[in-house]
Amino acid sequence: MTMRGPGFLDQLDAAVPGAVVGRNLEAIDPWIDVAPERIADVCAWLAKSSPVRFDSLQCITAIDWFEIDPKKAAKVAWQPHTEMVYHLWSTAARVSLVLKTKLPRWKSDVPGELPEIPSVCGVWRGANWHEREVYDLSGIWFTGHPDLRRILCPEDWEGYPLRKDYEMPLDYHGIRGR
Amino acid sequence: MAQMLDDDPRIIEFDVRTDEMLVNMGPQHPSTHGVLRLVLRTDGEVVSEVEPHIGYLHRCAEKIGENLTHRQWIPYTDRMDYLAAMNMNLGWALAVEKLMKYQVSEKARHLRVLIVELNRIASHLVGMGAYGLDLGTFSPFLYAFREREKILDLFEEACGARLTYSYITVGGLTADLPSGWLVKCEAFLEQFEPIIQEYHALLTTNAIFVKRTANIGVMSPELAIEYGCSGPVLRGSGVDQDMRRDGEAIYTAMYDSYAFEVAVMKDGHYPRDHVYPAVPADAVLGDCWHRFFVRMLEVVQSMDLVRQAIDRYSACKGPLGEPLKLTEKMPAGDAYLETECPKGQMGFYLVSDGSAIPWRVRARSSSFSNLAVAHELCRGCLIADVPAIVGSLDIVMGEIDR
Amino acid sequence: MAEFLINTVRLPAWLAWSVTAGVAAALILNVIAGGALVFIWAERKIAGRIQDRLGPTRTGGKFGWLQSLADGLKLLAKEDLMPDGADGMLFRLAPYVSFCASFCAFIALPFAFDFIGQRMNVGVFFVIAVLGIEVFGVILAGYASASKWSLFGAMREAAQVVSYEVPLGMCVVVPVMLAGSMDLVTIAEKQAGWLTNWYLFHDPFTFVIFWVYVTCAVASVNRAPFDLAEAESELVAGFHTEYSGLRWSYFFMAEYGSMFLVSALAALLFLGGWNGPVPVASLLGLSEGTGDTASYFVRLLGMANLLGKASLGVLIMMWIRWTLPRLRIDQVMMTCLKYCTPLAAAMFLGAMLWQIALPGGLVPGLRRPAGEIREGWLPGPGGAFKVRSADVGKVVQVSP
Numbered sequence: 006m007t008m009r010g011p012g013f014l015d016q017l018d019a020a021v022p023g024a025v026v027g028r029n030l031e032a033i034d035p036w037i038d039v040a041p042e043r044i045a046d047v048c049a050w051l052a053k054s055s056p057v058r059f060d061s062l063q064c065i066t067a068i069d070w071f072e073i074d075p076k077k078a079a080k081v082a083w084q085p086h087t088e089m090v091y092h093l094w095s096t097a098a099r100v101s102l103v104l105k106t107k108l109p110r111w112k113s114d115v116p117g118e119l120p121e122i123p124s125v126c127g128v129w130r131g132a133n134w135h136e137r138e139v140y141d142l143s144g145i146w147f148t149g150h151p152d153l154r155r156i157l158c159p160e161d162w163e164g165y166p167l168r169k170d171y172e173m174p175l176d177y178h179g180i181r182g183r
Numbered sequence: 184m185a186q187m188l189d190d191d192p193r194i195i196e197f198d199v200r201t202d203e204m205l206v207n208m209g210p211q212h213p214s215t216h217g218v219l220r221l222v223l224r225t226d227g228e229v230v231s232e233v234e235p236h237i238g239y240l241h242r243c244a245e246k247i248g249e250n251l252t253h254r255q256w257i258p259y260t261d262r263m264d265y266l267a268a269m270n271m272n273l274g275w276a277l278a279v280e281k282l283m284k285y286q287v288s289e290k291a292r293h294l295r296v297l298i299v300e301l302n303r304i305a306s307h308l309v310g311m312g313a314y315g316l317d318l319g320t321f322s323p324f325l326y327a328f329r330e331r332e333k334i335l336d337l338f339e340e341a342c343g344a345r346l347t348y349s350y351i352t353v354g355g356l357t358a359d360l361p362s363g364w365l366v367k368c369e370a371f372l373e374q375f376e377p378i379i380q381e382y383h384a385l386l387t388t389n390a391i392f393v394k395r396t397a398n399i400g401v402m403s404p405e406l407a408i409e410y411g412c413s414g415p416v417l418r419g420s421g422v423d424q425d426m427r428r429d430g431e432a433i434y435t436a437m438y439d440s441y442a443f444e445v446a447v448m449k450d451g452h453y454p455r456d457h458v459y460p461a462v463p464a465d466a467v468l469g470d471c472w473h474r475f476f477v478r479m480l481e482v483v484q485s486m487d488l489v490r491q492a493i494d495r496y497s498a499c500k501g502p503l504g505e506p507l508k509l510t511e512k513m514p515a516g517d518a519y520l521e522t523e524c525p526k527g528q529m530g531f532y533l534v535s536d537g538s539a540i541p542w543r544v545r546a547r548s549s550s551f552s553n554l555a556v557a558h559e560l561c562r563g564c565l566i567a568d569v570p571a572i573v574g575s576l577d578i579v580m581g582e583i584d585r
Numbered sequence: 586m587a588e589f590l591i592n593t594v595r596l597p598a599w600l601a602w603s604v605t606a607g608v609a610a611a612l613i614l615n616v617i618a619g620g621a622l623v624f625i626w627a628e629r630k631i632a633g634r635i636q637d638r639l640g641p642t643r644t645g646g647k648f649g650w651l652q653s654l655a656d657g658l659k660l661l662a663k664e665d666l667m668p669d670g671a672d673g674m675l676f677r678l679a680p681y682v683s684f685c686a687s688f689c690a691f692i693a694l695p696f697a698f699d700f701i702g703q704r705m706n707v708g709v710f711f712v713i714a715v716l717g718i719e720v721f722g723v724i725l726a727g728y729a730s731a732s733k734w735s736l737f738g739a740m741r742e743a744a745q746v747v748s749y750e751v752p753l754g755m756c757v758v759v760p761v762m763l764a765g766s767m768d769l770v771t772i773a774e775k776q777a778g779w780l781t782n783w784y785l786f787h788d789p790f791t792f793v794i795f796w797v798y799v800t801c802a803v804a805s806v807n808r809a810p811f812d813l814a815e816a817e818s819e820l821v822a823g824f825h826t827e828y829s830g831l832r833w834s835y836f837f838m839a840e841y842g843s844m845f846l847v848s849a850l851a852a853l854l855f856l857g858g859w860n861g862p863v864p865v866a867s868l869l870g871l872s873e874g875t876g877d878t879a880s881y882f883v884r885l886l887g888m889a890n891l892l893g894k895a896s897l898g899v900l901i902m903m904w905i906r907w908t909l910p911r912l913r914i915d916q917v918m919m920t921c922l923k924y925c926t927p928l929a930a931a932m933f934l935g936a937m938l939w940q941i942a943l944p945g946g947l948v949p950g951l952r953r954p955a956g957e958i959r960e961g962w963l964p965g966p967g968g969a970f971k972v973r974s975a976d977v978g979k980v981v982q983v984s985p
Contacts, residue, residue, distance in 0.1 A: 032516060032517070033282060033284075033516055033517070034517065034519050060405075061408045061409070061411050062411055063411055063528070063530055063547055064519070064530050064545065064547035066532055066545040068534055069543070090517075090519075092519055092530065092532070094411075096408050096422060096424055101431075101519075103519065129409050129411070130410060131409055131410035131412075131552055131556070133555065135411075135552075142243070155238075156238060157238035157241040157243075157584060159238070166243050167245060171246075204733060206733045206737075227740075228737075228915075315910065316818060317818045318818065318910040318911060319809065319810070319812070319816060319817075319818055319911025320908070320909060320911070321632075321636065322636045322907050322908060325636040325637060325638065326636070326637065385908070386910075389909070389910065391909050391912055392910050394912070395911075395912070395913060565913060565914065565915065566819055567813075567816070567819050567914060568913070570818045
């Protein structure tokens, strides 16, 4: 049971103008493409004001679209980027909604500078740990997050393991890496 | 954070406040269910703040999944919730099948229900027994393990493994049941049913148990939903949601024609509550007792489902069907599917670029969300309540750290 | 024994008394320590059976009866560890304080008529007071361990044991009041005869207060469901988190010693002491106080009686431990302050009024009037009351 029908999208467009930049309603899980800087506004509307309250955030995923192999990289159709996917759920209506948004792999394409996206912690408190996990493993900086620290990796860990170009450190405090 | 703490009315203000002390509960501690570390800020026996630190079991299974084909990753799902590995297998298998728009045979469907519900019983037994252990009673733990052992024996006979099964796989199951298995399973259910009363006598209705769990760690439905809690933790707060009924078509289709009632309190009543002990007067919806009780009801519910599945499975005449090839290519695209695992809703998200190896794998763990709420529940409780609350969330660290 | 050494062997008095004291000390220490080993074995076996397990089966051939000894050897061989920040002297001292307190209390505990380390006219008082010292060992251990969990355990123990001393004391006062004596031997002797003479069945109030005593006794020796000081699911191991090896085993021995002690005290105060439910000896015309060979058999029988009752108490504590969950600290304190203490006080008052109103009991024939028995007096075989020569010596010896 996924959200279908353009009427809902029009309402969203009217409530948060210019936030929806694309959609795919024919996919297995239909999704809405949202401008990254508006994601918190969109989520706030969906959670608090929309006719179907998406009161629960199930999952935040960052997908690193980057091909390390230069030969394969020449063939792919996309440009390197990071895609954020938000899976929302409405407990009352029992429907799910998928939001996607595109971020650069590095902020202003400077390697090491994390891309930024507004935090949705203010909308769902449960987003706290999910965002920390995405920051930890994929290296996305959530602006406005109250406590953005690594959660699964040790605090002094270097690099973001779920990025495609991540390399396992050969040594961590004397522990052999490979 | 400090601001929130000051405003919280649940913080007990004492006339005499002593120095605060930071205490590490874990990672080596008897009641943290694995390697969880809780940093407690305590004022005497009163806990003013709990901060869970996780990641001690982290092995980045998601990264490993980007280097294996869909079927090769099945053993890694075993190791997430190792107490309910069958449910984990099923979650991933269904997510891949959803992306590939693949339909398993009817016989395989019923066998999956049978196996998964049996594993749910096993998982809840551990949850129940370990909860008794958290509260300081040792015997129910062994009573629970005694019965779980019989389920593991059944699983061993079906697939050769006792803990990490990899039995349910993409496109079906690795093997059919051996002959005579169903008889043994029915015999187990037959002897297991009266034993549930024993658990109720030792824990559910025990006066001390009720004193320790009733009105402790009360979670409002709004809080549970906002934190994305799921499974018995959510239903214990009175939210009527079970993915087996409310989930996506590919999952709910498995349970088509099965009769079951979601174990949740509606209008002050649990389903078939005349059979079970009455809710104690002290218990408040959303407290530790209700979370525990929902699990106990789900054991009975799963037994019913197993019985139904045995009937339907034996009625199926056709072949079980072969699972998909290890290197079967997936179509490009993505799919997200949540299944109702014993601990809660386990979501698998899968992005494919058209090869057999997924581009990105994501496991949305139920225990992860369930544990995230712990600091809200533990605020202002006593030290002894911390194991009681964390235990009632029934977390598995393998699933949280992945 | 001292008289025997002085009169027959012709030893000097000081030597005779020293030898006697040494023998008595060795007997008490070893019998109790041996008893503790048996109880540890029994606990494992009982826990096993309660939990559908076998418990130890191999060590020592059948039933694993040597398991405790094997464990003791293992503990002896263990590395002696002490945390870095620990207060060395107190850390080492603590287990001995607990151990000594628990075992010293046995000095005043009669096992049968005249089978007693040292008869005291304040026996009850001595036992309760010395047992109370055990808590110091625990507090020292918790304080000196330099571990927060140990400290929590020690603080809980301090709060709990000190609180439970109050209702425990009130419970103990009731038999003392009925017997008119604090001498444990006298209290037990007064319950001689049929089991209707036991203070448990003296009146409704003593019946109730016995259960209050049981609750308080379990709490004061830190057994489940009151084992908060070592609550393993909360405090890792509580006050003995940092202890290992022999030092830890001293705590363990102290715990089992105390368990036995409070059970024996319950038997002495409420369950007739060494007097069985049926006065077999007096029916056969035998007496324990005459000093001949037959009287020693009667005393041995009495000792078996007392040990049986005390062991039963210990077994019940084990049964409770393996059945019930643990209470929380505030609930433990509430049980003490809101239920046990007022109940004990009310029952004490009730028992007192009953004694005034119905000194002969509901059915006067069933019980000897309390007024007829005084310290050092016992009914002879014929039912007549007369002073026993052996007794006179005792009384003189205790209070010269």
